[in-house]
Amino acid sequence: MFLYISLCFQRKRLPLQRFLKKYMNKKVIIPLVVVILALLGGLAWLYFSLQEQKQVNQDMQELAALDKQEMENEYERFALQYSEMKTQINNDSIIAQLTQEQMKTQQLLQELKQVKASDAREIARLKKELATVRAVLRDYVMQIDSLNRLNENLKAENTRVNAELEQRTAQVAGLSHEKASLSEKVAIAAQLDATNINLVMENDRGKNVKKLKDCTRLKTSFTVSKNVTASNGNRTLYVRIQNPGGNTLKGGGSFGYENRTLDCSAKKTIEYTGEETPVTVYWNMTQPLEAGDYRVSIFADGHMIGTRTFSFK
Numbered sequence: 001m002f003l004y005i006s007l008c009f010q011r012k013r014l015p016l017q018r019f020l021k022k023y024m025n026k027k028v029i030i031p032l033v034v035v036i037l038a039l040l041g042g043l044a045w046l047y048f049s050l051q052e053q054k055q056v057n058q059d060m061q062e063l064a065a066l067d068k069q070e071m072e073n074e075y076e077r078f079a080l081q082y083s084e085m086k087t088q089i090n091n092d093s094i095i096a097q098l099t100q101e102q103m104k105t106q107q108l109l110q111e112l113k114q115v116k117a118s119d120a121r122e123i124a125r126l127k128k129e130l131a132t133v134r135a136v137l138r139d140y141v142m143q144i145d146s147l148n149r150l151n152e153n154l155k156a157e158n159t160r161v162n163a164e165l166e167q168r169t170a171q172v173a174g175l176s177h178e179k180a181s182l183s184e185k186v187a188i189a190a191q192l193d194a195t196n197i198n199l200v201m202e203n204d205r206g207k208n209v210k211k212l213k214d215c216t217r218l219k220t221s222f223t224v225s226k227n228v229t230a231s232n233g234n235r236t237l238y239v240r241i242q243n244p245g246g247n248t249l250k251g252g253g254s255f256g257y258e259n260r261t262l263d264c265s266a267k268k269t270i271e272y273t274g275e276e277t278p279v280t281v282y283w284n285m286t287q288p289l290e291a292g293d294y295r296v297s298i299f300a301d302g303h304m305i306g307t308r309t310f311s312f313k
Helices: 002-012 016-023 026-086 092-114 120-189
Strands: 194-202 217-224 233-242 254-257 260-263 266-272 277-284 292-300 303-312
Touching: 026 092, 026 120, 092 120, 194 292, 194 303, 217 233, 217 266, 217 292, 233 260, 233 277, 266 277
Parallel strands: none
Antiparallel strands: 194 217, 217 277, 233 266, 233 292, 254 260, 292 303
């Protein structure tokens, strides 16, 4: 229409007022204005619609990117949880399973990082895989927690058993000590005891003499006391006589005493029945005697059972 008006204006060269008066009457202007306004309104509506759709698409892309980032964070967190769980257990089989699941999670994470946020199909698939990983991880968490609780219970039971064992060991040690002490007391109680020890000088006729020059032998007599604790049977008694110089009057051989070997003046074997038993032994002179104190010691079963000192002039 504008082209047509322009052509008419150029050809006839009508004045502008005459042109407007001839052609631009109310019947033409009003519909024209309406059409122009409708076109402008349609263009405006289309523009705003396109802008709104563009904004919606942008918002959806941002939401998709945020969703993708959140999925990546979850995958990374799950992979880290697998590493932490492997340090909380000593079961090699479960550790191997955790390692396998961790590698699978890391592989899915790499796939997710390479996928565009706009790829809805792949995002949906990896989101489904993420739900599976979450469920598997939850099962392992419960399993490891159960094993740890069981382990703690076993440790507590082991501690209790060890405490009881130590207590029993202490009791056994105490009983052993008491038994050893009792055995020692029984052994002490079972030792023989020599009483009424006497040492006299005799001559060849067996008469007691008071002077050393008349002595030809020494007679030692004593009594082995009654002891119902001591065992019955033959016992060898050793008599050791020491002169004033501390030397032993030899003649009866030797015997053992406290990891040593001592000389013996005389010895005698008797049958002990637990009752009082008198004993007499003799030492025949093999060396001259000197005046002074003579010590008589009697031994039996590795113990000294009696001793006494006598003075000769």
